[in-house]
Amino acid sequence: MGFRSPVYLAGAFLLLAIGFSIYFNVAVRVDASAAKFRFESLMSNGAEARAAKHGIRALTLLRKEGNTLEELAPFMLDVADAQTARRRYEHAASLYREAxxxxxxxALTARERLGYEDKLARAALWSDDIETSVAIYASFLELAGDDAARGGGDDNAKAISALYAETVGSAADLFTAALNHAHPYQPTSGNRETQLAAANNMASLGAFFAMRDDGEYASAGLLSSAFFIRSKLQGIEHQDTVQLTLMLGPVYAKMGRLDDAEKLYLKAFHAQEQIKGANSPDLSLYIRLLSGIYEQQGRLTEAQALQEHMRNLFRDAFGAQRYAINRERDRREDMNRPVSQNFLLDAEYAPTDLISASEYSVPTAKSPNIDEMKLRLAADPDADPREANLPVRLAQLISLCRSESGERLSLRSGYRSYNTQHGLYQRIGSLGTVTPPGMSEHQTGLAADINVSGRFMRQSDRSYQCFEENAYRFGFILSYPPANDYLPGEDSYEPWHWRYVGVSTAQLYREAGPHHKPQEFLAALPCYQERAANGVFPNVGEEDICLSKKPTITALATENDAAQPGAELSVEDDKSARILNKLPAAQSPR
Structure with missing residues (x-):
């Protein structure tokens, strides 16, 4: 009997274990509490994929017991997480959406909700529901506001707006994998309005990723898909479709897809030609873009022919003698002087003709009485100063682009003193949208940051296309184009920052200036003016003499200057830039 007792006990224990196992497995199938307990145990042990089936069973049983959707919502979110781990993305997305x-x-905090919506967007993308995913991430961009321009960043991690931007940025690889940049996504369902809404969201996201160093493939997939949808539903001649060529073309060029960029620009050019007329100088933007592609392809004869065509358009529109030689030598006070980390402004520099922008009907984003809502008058010396000046022309440009785009535009920032710039840079300079003091064009009173619907203008805004096409007519140029190195930081592209240089100079930059090199152009402006006044323009494929000769600016010497009267100051020489501004090396801000 004593020998058989351990065997007996072991057998009894085995029977009990088998019985409990049978009971447990039956319980988790018919008892909601048991199924939920099993789900939570597996989740806490990191076995999300195994937990998923128990979570689904628990939800089914809880619903049968009469639990409402409101009561089940928190649990549904946990089950959706488990379904994602199990790669049941479509079901996971459905649970996230429902909860x-x-x-x-x-009751969720903003950060908690953002996290779950991000999970929904990812699950939707993985289950080929592109429209839901792009709608969520596009809404994140709007919620990010100005931080969409900054791209988020650890220095601003506490701000929910920055977190929205960072979340979108982290999805770049997902869109790269989900969208084949060589074969645009084609919606198979949804009405016209739904598909156009998806195209708008894709355009916003594509423009955002285009600004990132690692985002060109995600950008190409999104923008090409948006272009396909708009072309099919609205036609190539529609301005929204044309707008996408201005965003997608540079991305294709960056990727080396020059043939595709050429096709885009040709479509845009012919579309605008039909709308604006074959003799409109507004075609110059598209001519410059197409000519640049031809030059990269080695098709120099065709590129030169386009340039000649553009000059004929300018001659007919603005007159044969449209440029004059500027023999003014001291450019420290000149509105055409360059401003960058190589051409610094003196801390004491302040314009003497500041006026309130609102007095000239410029809509302002802040109180019109503060200095930041002031601009230089910068009146033309040979015209009525009440009609031919910076604020009047900015008001006209904003009015035109507001009418064409339907968007709400306003002046976000105009003049900033050296001290104001210093304070801003100390506070938010690390975010990338405020430059160090001394190298900001805002100190000149000639720069205007433009708001669209209360945040920085973006490349995806309709009004940005209008500015690109028309700003030169009103004397404005884009100061910080893509891939510039004028300011500290990895990328100082600022689609919202427009600089007044005067109508004649802006026209010359469009017609003969180096593409996307405004600071180099301004530094060498006397050379370009002299050659243009004599009818000599750079030929495609040949060395640009104005740049190759190290364009110079002559500053008048003073008692404190280290230079002698008439000293030549090179645009590439940081020392000479300090001399231009009467700054010793130790004062040069970095």
Missing amino acids: LGTKSAK
Whole structure:
């Protein structure tokens, strides 16, 4: 009997274990509490994929027991996480969507909701629901506001707006994998309005990724898909479709897809030609872009022919003698002087003709009485100063682009003193949208940051296309184009920052200036003016003499200057830039 007792006990224990196992497995199939307990145990042990089936079973049983959707919403979010781990993305997306649509989801903090919506967007993307994913991430961009321009960043991690931008940025690889940049996505369902809404969201996201060093493939997939949808539904001649060529073309060029960029620019050129007329100088933007592609392809004869065509358009529109030689030698006070980390402004520099922009009907984003809402008058010396000046022309440009785009535009920032710039840079300079003091064009009173619907203008805004096409007519140029190195930081592209240089100079830059090199152009402006006044323009494929000769600016010497009267100051020489501004080396801000 004593020998058989351990065997007996072992057998009894085995029977009990088998019985408990049978009971447990039956319980988790028919008892909601048991199924939920099993789900939570597996989740806490990191076995999300195994937990998923128990979570689904628990939800089914809880619903049968009469639990409402509001009561189940928190649990549904956990089950959706498990379904994602199990790669049941479509079901996971359905659970996220259903739970986030309940009233109880309003109890989530902004960060918690952002996290779950990001999970929904990813699950939707993985299940080929592109429209839902791009709608969520595009809404994140709007919620990010100005931080969409800054791209988020650790220095601003506490701000929910920065977190929205960072979340979108982290999705670049997902869109690269989901969208084949060589074969645009084609929606198979949804009405016209739904598909156009998806195209708008893709355009916003594509423009955002285009500004990132690692985002060209995600950008190409999104923008090419948006272009396909708009072309099919609106036609190539529609301005929204043309707008996409201005965003997608540079991305294709960056990727080396020059043939595709050429096709885009040709379509845009012919579309605009039909709308604006074959003799409109507004075609100059598209001519410059197409000519640049031809030059990269080695098709110099065709590129030169386009340049000649553009000059004929300018001659007919603005007159044969449209340029004069500027023999003014001291450019420290000149509105055409360059301003960058190589051409610094003296801390004491301040314009003497500042006026309130609102007095000239410029819509302002802040109180019109503060200095930041002031601009230089910068009146033309040979015209009525009440009609031919900076604020009047900015008001006209904003009015035109507001009418064409339907967007709400306003002046976000005009003049900033050296001290104001210093304070801003100390506070938010690390975010990338404020330059160090001394190298900001805002100190000149000639720069205007433009708001669209209360945040920085973006490349995806309709008004940006209008500015690109028309700003030169009103004397403005884009100061910080893509891939510039004028300011500290990895990328100082600022689609919202427009600089007044005067109508004649802006026209010359469009017609003969080096593409996307405004600071180099301004530094060498006397050379370009002299050659243009004599009818000599740079030929495609040949060395640009104005740049190759190290364009110079002559500054008048003073008692404190280290230079002698008439000293030549090179645009590439940081020392000479300090001399231009009467700054010793130790004062040069970095």
